[in-house]
Amino acid sequence: xxxxxxxNNFYASCERLFRPELRGKPVVxxxxxxxxxxxxxNEAKALGVKMxxxxxxxDKDLQEQLTVFSSNYTFYADMSARVMNNLARFxxxxxxxxxxxxxxxxxxxxxxxxxxxxxxxLIRNTIIRNTGIPVSIGVATSKTLAKMANKLAKKxxxxxxxxxxxxxxxxxxxxxxxxxxxxxxxxxxKLLKLGIKTAGELRNQPVDWVRKTxxxxxxxxxxxxxxxxxxxxxEVLDRRKGVCTSKGFGRLVDDYEELQEIATNxxxxxxxxxxxxxxCTTNLSxxxxxxxxxxxxxxxxxxxxxxxxxxxxxxxxxxxxxxxxLKKIYRPGFKFLKYELTATGLIPESEVQLNxxxxxxxxxxxKVSRLMDQLNSHxxxxxxxxxxxxxxxxxxxxxxxxxxxxxxxxxxIIKVR
DNA sequence: TCTGGGGTCCTAGGACCC
DNA sequence: TCTGGGGTCCTAGGACCC
Numbered sequence: 444x445x446x447x448x449x450x451n452n453f454y455a456s457c458e459r460l461f462r463p464e465l466r467g468k469p470v471v472x473x474x475x476x477x478x479x480x481x482x483x484x485n486e487a488k489a490l491g492v493k494m495x496x497x498x499x500x501x502d503k504d505l506q507e508q509l510t511v512f513s514s515n516y517t518f519y520a521d522m523s524a525r526v527m528n529n530l531a532r533f534x535x536x537x538x539x540x541x542x543x544x545x546x547x548x549x550x551x552x553x554x555x556x557x558x559x560x561x562x563x564x565l566i567r568n569t570i571i572r573n574t575g576i577p578v579s580i581g582v583a584t585s586k587t588l589a590k591m592a593n594k595l596a597k598k599x600x601x602x603x604x605x606x607x608x609x610x611x612x613x614x615x616x617x618x619x620x621x622x623x624x625x626x627x628x629x630x631x632x633k634l635l636k637l638g639i640k641t642a643g644e645l646r647n648q649p650v651d652w653v654r655k656t657x658x659x660x661x662x663x664x665x666x667x668x669x670x671x672x673x674x675x676x677x678e679v680l681d682r683r684k685g686v687c688t689s690k691g692f693g694r695l696v697d698d699y700e701e702l703q704e705i706a707t708n709x710x711x712x713x714x715x716x717x718x719x720x721x722x723c724t725t726n727l728s729x730x731x732x733x734x735x736x737x738x739x740x741x742x743x744x745x746x747x748x749x750x751x752x753x754x755x756x757x758x759x760x761x762x763x764x765x766x767x768x769l770k771k772i773y774r775p776g777f778k779f780l781k782y783e784l785t786a787t788g789l790i791p792e793s794e795v796q797l798n799x800x801x802x803x804x805x806x807x808x809x810k811v812s813r814l815m816d817q818l819n820s821h822x823x824x825x826x827x828x829x830x831x832x833x834x835x836x837x838x839x840x841x842x843x844x845x846x847x848x849x850x851x852x853x854x855x856i857i858k859v860r
Numbered sequence: 861t862c863t864g865g866g867g868t869c870c871t872a873g874g875a876c877c878c
Numbered sequence: 879t880c881t882g883g884g885g886t887c888c889t890a891g892g893a894c895c896c
Contacts, residue, residue: 474864481864481896499862514864541867541896627894660870660893687866694861736863748889783865841862 444559444606445672446547446582447589448530448566450523451597453543453576454482457522458512460575461849461857465510472512473498476691476841481514513842521850525574533566538676546586548676563602577601583611586674587667590624591615591642608670615668616643625664630657642668682789683720688712689783692838695734697778702731702769705838707831709784710765714758717786718816723754723795724786727761729768734780745772746783754795757808758815761786762829 450456454472459465469487471480480496487509492501498511523542531537536548549559563580570578581592583605595614596603605611620642621631637656639645645653646668654662663673688709696702706729717724730746747768755761765784815827847855 476862476864478863495863497863516865544896625894629893658870681868683867685867689865691864734863 444549444582444584444604445586445589445676446549446563446580447540447586447593448545448547448570448578448580449593450526450543451577451579452482452484453523454512454514454519455484455487456576457519458515458846459484460522461846462510468510469508470510470512472514473844474514476693477513477843478691511844513845515846515848517848517851518846522574522576526570526576526578529570529573530566532569533562536676536678538678539680546589546676549582559606560602560604563604567601582606584670585667585672586676587624587664588614588670591618591622594622611670612643614642615646616641618642620645623664625660630661633657682791683722684789685785685787686713686716686720686722686724686789687783687785688716689730689781689785690840691781692779693841694838695737695778695780696838697775699773699775701838702773702779702782703766703831705782706765706769706784707762707829709782710761711758711829711832713765713784713786714756714761714812715816717756717761717789718812720789721792722789723756723792724751724761725754725788725790726750726786727764727768728783728785728787729765729772730783730785731769731772731777731779732781732783733777737778740778741776743774743777745774747771754790755808756792756812758812758829759808762831766831 455470458472459470467486468484469490469492470484471487471492472482473479474481477498480492480494480498480501483492483494490505490508492505492509498506519542526543527537527539527545530545530547534547534549536550538546538548540546549562559582563582567578567580570576579593579596579601581589581594581596581603583589583592588605588611591614592603592605595618605614618641620626620634620639623642623645626634633656634640634645639648646665648665650662650665653665657664666673690709692705696705713724726748728746728748730744732744733740733742735742749764749768751760751764768784769782818827819825849855849857
């Protein structure tokens with residue numbers, strides 16, 4: 444059996460942990476730049492706050508009823524690790540699917556006195572006691588059914604085990620097809636046009652037809668809906684295939700020098716991520732984007748892919764190419780909102796092949812970069828940085844409602860009187 | 861004034877091979 | 879009238895996820 448454990452309203456639950464006075468109150472968390480609502484407590488949902496709603500367009504009266512937070516990913520990542528570590532105590536077959544979700548596989552549940560359902564309640568109670576984060580658990584024989592059971596569990600008492608054909612059939616017959624894992628906007632409108640409204644109706648179509656209409660992904664989903672597991676548990680984390688830094692500036696930028704500063708900064712972040720993962724990149728794609736919501740301004744989304752002369756994760760190398768890329772795509776007269784840098788074709792540091800025709804300064808650069816990482820981690824971010832990176836940073840993200848890093852920063856640790 | 865930031869997987873089509 | 883038949887690899891773009 445496969446269980447999906449999902450943290451309820453995860454970011455909102457995190458923010459409430461160290462602010463107990465907010466229990467039972469409507470809380471929302473905003474995306475980067477305080478753009479959209481990305482997490483809501485149950486009370487906020489009850490007030491009608493929609494997922495993805497732009498904060499600045501929200502009704503003032505509604506805003507005033509909410510306690511609002513900017514997203515604090517350092518904090519959420521730490522809380523996530525605590526939840527996952529606790530889950531790993533119940534089974535060693537663990538597949539961490541996202542920051543707030545985890546698949547667990549139970550091979551035999553005969554040993555659990557009282558059965559699987561009781562065991563899931565034990566897991567739930569342990570997680571909330573040890574971390575303070577409430578979770579829901581759905582159990583079935585495939586990941587797709589476990590995801591569905593999990594969503595349904597939130598309506599019951601937090602646990603739903605679909606362990607008989609009757610229970611599965613009942614569940615799929617009333618489950619809206621557009622809520623299935625793997626059905627997005629495009630597929631759901633296609634399905635609705637075909638008159639298929641529930642997961643059960645999709646499951647009752649002939650598999651050949653499903654394959655023809657929705658490709659192999661549809662076929663896989665069909666088998667999963669019949670309880671036949673096709674999406675394997677990923678117990679070891681795959682090597683990452685790409686790294687991306689793409690953030691809005693918090694305001695529009697058209698000045699070339701300022702964009703150079705931003706490009707340098709993002710290249711430094713990418714280089715740090717690569718070194719942390721012990722990877723080098725062979726390609727760098729660079730893109731500028733204007734604000735698509737500003738219909739009154741001219742739009743431009745230029746991009747270029749650079750193949751690097753040799754795989755690298757050194758800061759000076761990546762900055763150099765990020766700036767070359769910027770020069771290639773920059774056009775004056777446009778107000779840009781976003782700069783995007785993606786490293787693809789990643790290979791482990793240990794497998795890097797050098798090009799014999801290249802004058803390789805790698806070792807020196809790598810030593811410098813490693814030293815930067817060490818000093819920055821010891822003395823704080825930005826202690827050592829590239830010269831072009833350094834200025835006022837007045838294009839930084841808006842984060843007007845940021846909470847302290849309660850669990851990861853000594854100076855933010857909670858004081859008890 | 862203001863509308864997220866990461867990822868993965870799959871397909872179609874072109875270039876190229878013998 | 880009629881112009882092969884199999885492959886592989888790469889890329890761009892779409893769909894989807896949280």
